Amino acid sequence: MGLSSPTYFFELHRIAALAALLGMLAQAAPVRAAEEMLEIVTASGVHVFTVEVARTDEERAKGLMFRKELPEGRGMLFDFKPDQHVSMWMRNTYIPLDMLFINGDGTIRRIAENTVPLSEKTIPSGGPVRGVLEVIGGTAKKLGIKPGDKVAHPLFSDK
Template identity: 50%
Template sequence: MLANSAPPRPAARLLAVAAVLAVSLPLVACTADDTQLTIQSDGGEHRFTVEVVDTPESRARGLMYVQELADDAGMLFDFKEERPVSFWMRNTYIPLDMLFIEADGTVLNIHVNARPHDTTGIPSAGPVQFVLEIPGGRSEELGIEAGDQVTHPRITAAQ
């Protein structure tokens, strides 16, 4: 406090506290761990550690140039609204499974073992908000199918 300034009034203190809370509360609400994703299938719960990409630039790059991906790792694409989407494997070095997911977390369709470097479009079967890419063949190994439910903080927020 400056020596020449008057001491703060109680109302000013209350406003300062309210301002701090107003700024802090949204941050608290957004601290959910968005690296953890779970798929509930007939075979049980399957957990993946994911990187979320949600900008045009990050979605365009995706898993291009990645040389390996752990069995329990993946990338979750968030398009922020439901719409038909299509992917390709240009500059992608590893086979991938693509799970096309509706806003409510329901797996709409799965493309298994997308071929590296293939520029053929891989479309969703309808409007989706999310696409999960995991190592090629992993969805079949785990028994993940269309209709299974995906849980993630972004998906919960989209509902």
């Protein structure tokens, strides 16, 4: 069987088609941020979350858009280094969220509870923040999370 055989060309064609298909699937796959652990220290105890950390413009822009569910104990942490005034919205977001606006030292500045899915109303931070944690709506109330509570994650420092 030489390089000019019909079998050789058929195999090359199959390999090229497979490579093209894999390339299309890779492009269609959702962009997911890195997953890390985060703790919130409240009067009722320490609550641990697994969070995706959105550090790039692309990750922050997409956020939790188009997702149909977010399990309890999971969320997305937006990194807005350096600290700045931010506004969030719920465009293309199908699930209600609690948004925790967090100062650079890890102190929760403000909480927007049960934000309205698909709303384009802006939700301001109320001052400069380093990050925003989005968790499933109702989490803050359920766990007793309040402004002034502390978030432990490498993003925040005691400086």
